[in-house]
Amino acid sequence: MLISPAFAADPAQPDPIMSFLPLIVLFALFYFLIIRPQMKRAKETKKMQESIQKGDEVITAGGQVGKVVKIADQYITLDIGGGVESHFQRATVTTVLPKGTIKDL
Numbered sequence: 001m002l003i004s005p006a007f008a009a010d011p012a013q014p015d016p017i018m019s020f021l022p023l024i025v026l027f028a029l030f031y032f033l034i035i036r037p038q039m040k041r042a043k044e045t046k047k048m049q050e051s052i053q054k055g056d057e058v059i060t061a062g063g064q065v066g067k068v069v070k071i072a073d074q075y076i077t078l079d080i081g082g083g084v085e086s087h088f089q090r091a092t093v094t095t096v097l098p099k100g101t102i103k104d105l
Contacts, residue, residue: 049090052076057097060088067102 052058056068058078066078069085076093077085 045094048096049093052090052093052096055099057099057102058093059095059097061092061094064088065097065102 052068052071054068054071057066058068058076059065060078064078064080064086066080066086068076069079070077071090074090075087076090077087079085
C-alpha cells in the first residue's frame with residue numbers, strides 16, 4: 001500500500017552481451033594497437049638475428065659496434081676495432097648495418 005505496483009515490478013534485465021561489449025571492444029583495441037604490432041616486431045627481430053652472417057656489421061643492445069668474425073648457435077664474436085674481439089649473445093644484436101658502414105675496423 002505504501003509502494004505503488006509500478007515500482008514493485010522487476011525492472012527489465014540488461015542484455016548480457018551489451019554489458020560485456022565495452023570489455024570486448026577494449027580487448028580488440030589492445031590487440032590491434034599493442035599486442036599485434038609487438039608480435040610482428042619480435043618476429044622481424046628474430047628473423048634478423050637468425051640471418052646474421054660472418055662479415056656483417058652490427059650494433060648490439062649495449063651500443064657496441066663491430067664486424068661479425070665468428071658465429072655459434074647462441075653467441076657471436078665481434079671485432080670491435082684494433083683486433084679486439086668480444087663475445088656477445090646473438091639475441092643482443094639490435095641492428096644489422098649496411099656493408100661498409102664501419103671503415104675503421
